[in-house]
Amino acid sequence: MGASESLQEKRIVLLGKTGDGKSSAGNTILKQEVFKSKASPESVTVECVSGDRKIDGKKITVIDTPGLFDTAVDEETIKSEIIRSVIESSPGPDVFTIVLKVGRYTGHEMEIVDKIVEYCGEDTFNHSVVLFTHGEQLEGQTIEEFVKMSPKLQELVNKCGGRCHVIDSKYWKKRQMGYRSNRVQVKKLLETIEEKLKDNKNSCYTNELLQMVEEEIQEEVKNMDEVSLSPEEKREIAKKIVHKKLLIRLAGVATGTLTGAFLGIGVAVASVVTLLKAVGTIAGAAAAGASGLAGGASGLAAGASGLVTGASGLAAGASGLAAGTVAVEAGLVTGASAGIGAGLGAAAGSGITAGIVVGAAALAGAIGGGITGCKAADESDSVCDAIKNAAKINYENAKGVVKKAQKHQHKLLKIKKNDKLE
Structure with missing residues (x-):
């Protein structure tokens, strides 16, 4: 956990699915229309949006995330907004507010x-509260009584330490007193957040990914020469720069992995952080990568020691490269996840064709593939360019190594033949 920037500022991240009233909940908490909200079967929030307001002398920032768990928005848009959510939340939110709707829970709602x-890690739940919307549907029940009727809802609330509240953005907004009053319920919600922060020693939720992103933002701010800009303006510019960089470098990472990393699933955090660390150390690794590629022939020369499998291995490599050629020419490339199995270096490449992972990673080594992939990402203007450039560069590198390997194999066979004659 990391220390909150200021005890007077609170960052609340809204999580939930399409149609459950996240945006309306954000407006209710801030007591003003900040987030676009309407009744729709499709998600209104397709972008991560934040808004803030001073309430009782404290700055409350609410971050409305896109419908991460159920949305019709395309993969690349959602991926971009998950990254934006990470950036907006860094160095970490004080609380996640899981927004659900009071109503009949069918199979689909239970799936959500x-x-x-x-998707949420244990520490995420330790910094979470459940907020139900459409409170008028309780029909005289308390929210605790409603939750008890569903074992799965009760389990979720229990994971959040029993912290749950309820609002109704339509019917309860004018009432000033009593249980069915947004004013009363929002006050209780903010009190719950304060109490939980005290329990957490005033530390916000964070993980290694959020910390790395915060460091990148601060580095970008430090590198700015514009003295006329305020610290807030510099930070906003820095966040946009970091967003573009991360979007390119994480081009091949699956949306589910990014969501899990944001919400503290250990394996997902480790995967994304490892990839970003590889990119961060590219300058030092580039020399080793180049050396590894240049020494491809020498590595293959060790065939007698079992490092080369002979003609069949080379044939397999050639087949992989042939498949890579077809994939590149057809524009069919996989993401970084396709390279993870080939090792850290391959994963660091923003996009590597499946054929190249088979052929090039086996011959040139995973590190070489990763280095060129990272270079391609840094030199690209878009996610699509990052993927295609990495694929083409890795293919060219691998092709050169295979030529050297074939040449050396021919030499080995010739020596072997001469030995037999003697």
Whole structure:
């Protein structure tokens, strides 16, 4: 956990699915229309949006994330907004507010609850509260009584330490007193957040990914020469720069992995952080990568020691490269996830064709593939360019190594033949 920037500022991240009233909840908390909200079967929030307001002398920032668990928005848009959510939340939110709707929970609604449980890490729940919307549907019940009727909802609330509240953006907004008053319920919600922060020793939720992103933002701010800009303006510019960089470098990472990394799933955090660390150390690794590629022939020369499998291995490599050629020419490239199995270096490449992972990673080594992939990402203007450039560069590098390997194999066979004659 990391220390909150200021005890007077609170960052609240809204999580939930399409149609459950996240944006309306954000407006209710801030007591003003900041987030676009309307009744729709499709997600209104397709971008990560934040808004803030001073409430009782404290700055409250609410970050409305896109419908991460159920949305019709395309993969690349959602990926971009997950990255933006990480950036907006860094160095970490004080609380995640899981927004659900009071109503009849069918199989589909229960699937969403399962997804929330699946994607959120234990420390995420330790910094979470459940906020139900459409409170008028309680029909005289308390929210605690409603939750008890569903074992899965009760399990989710229990994971959040029993912290749950309820609002109704339509019917309760004018009432000043009593249980069915947004004013009363929002006050209780903010009190719950304050109490939980005290329990957490005034530390916000964070993980290694959020910390790395915060460091990148601060580095960009430090590198700015514009003295006329305020610290807030510099930070906003820095966030946009970091967003573009991360979007390119994480081009091949699956949306689910990014969501899991944001919400503290250990394996997902480790995968994304490892990839970003590889990119961060590219300058030092580039020399080793180049040396590895240049020494491809020498590595293959060790065939007698079992490092080369002979003609069949080279044939397999050639087949992989042939497949890579077809993939590059057809524009069919995989993401970084396709290279993870080939090792850290391959994963660091923003996009490597499946054929190249088979052929090039086996011959040139995973590190060489990763280095060129990272270079391609740094030199690209878009995610699509990053993927295609990495694929083409890795293919060219691998092709050169295979030529050297074939030449050396021919030499080995010739020596072997001469030995037999003697």
